[in-house]
Amino acid sequence: MSDPYEPQPEHKFTFGLWTVGSTGRDQFGLPVRESLSPVQLVHLLAEVGAYGVNFHDNDLVPFNASKAERDQIVSDFKKALAATGLVVPMATTNLFNHSIFKDGAFTANDHKVRKFALQKTMQAIDLGVELGAKVFVFWGGREGVESDATKDPALGLKRYRDALNFLSDYVIDQCYDLKFALESKPNEPRGDIFLPTTGAMLGFIETLDHSDMVGVNPEFAHEVMAGLNFLHAVAQAWEMGKLFHIDLNDQNVGRFDQDWRFGSYNIKQSFFLVKFLEDVGYTGSRHFDAHAYRTEDYEGVKDFARGCMRTYLILKEKAARFNADQEIQELLKAINADDGSMSDFDGEYSPEKVSKLKSHQFDIQTLSQRGLMYERLDQLTIDLLLGVR
Ligand code: GLT
Ligand code: MN
Ligand code: MN
16 A cells, blocks of 8 residues: 655655755754765655755855856756756745854845845846746845844844845846745844744735735744744735745744754644645645754654655644544534624624614623633544544
8 A cells, every 4th residue: 555645746845955955063063964965965855755955055056166166066956856856946045154144144234245145145046046946035044133232123124125125126127937935033043133023024025115026934943933823923924825935844942943853843733734734725835944853864864854744744634634523523613603693793894883783782691601612622633633533
């Protein structure tokens, strides 16, 4: 029998070169794995059954590469994509690693750094589009401060906006079929990063010149780091038509940015997230922005990558069961039961409705004493997740 949890192209599972390519280097320790080339990583991803591969400009082309080196690398990479059938749905720019970005890129206080960041991003956009990317992610890891003495946050936002407006115009001018997805994070590597949550990003996007081509790329770990409910951030983005991409991983609240294997820690949250994405019919990439534990060799990296996809598919199956579970559905129906007596007050505002609603007598006692059976519903969910249903 074929494995029902085996990834298929239609699942749109993608990984960044930097994810399976992580060598395990951290703040306190050296790399634990040799670094693999982009071509080797494409083959690794094909072996585990991924659909696509995403990259930062410098994951593929080193910062100081000559034009000839760039062209050679891109040509080798294209051959690997053709040989494996992997696609590149998303690309991004590394605006955080090089020391020139120590005070940010688009929001740096040095005007020259701000313009260099634009130049680098236009080149990264060209590279991404050349390889087929339709979504371009902006993660402003260095856009922020350690001390508010150093930068006016309102000025920071103005600079951020100017940069994104300029780059949107560039994309339009080049006739590229490309959308932008902004990714938030509350802190790390900066003490405070501007636009720290998906909600903040969604508000900011509405102030952009070409807000229609800009959405968000929420990341599970980043919302959890801020102590927030990731699903609620995703739902808000979806509801606004702004869920252009998603970074799936896992995270223990209150810790550093852990970027763990998807579903490895917050099982219930991950379940409701998968259920949401599947129920609403999200059609974008399911991108895993995570990396293997530092204890692993490359066999462990494959275990990690397979695990992300497998857990997603297990949770997807659980979501279908939840939707088909008679007891759960009857409970939900009872919880949401409506005798229709309020429908007169629905719909458009009118002075008649106002006077009727104002004079309506509600049975306050019955309404307040009603038990909602949420304990039962949640336990049924837990039973289902733990495999006893
Ligand atoms: C970096 C960061 C991620 C971003 C990547 C895209 S880079 O690994 O931690 O959350 O999505 O720039
Ligand atoms: Mn992260
Ligand atoms: Mn991310």
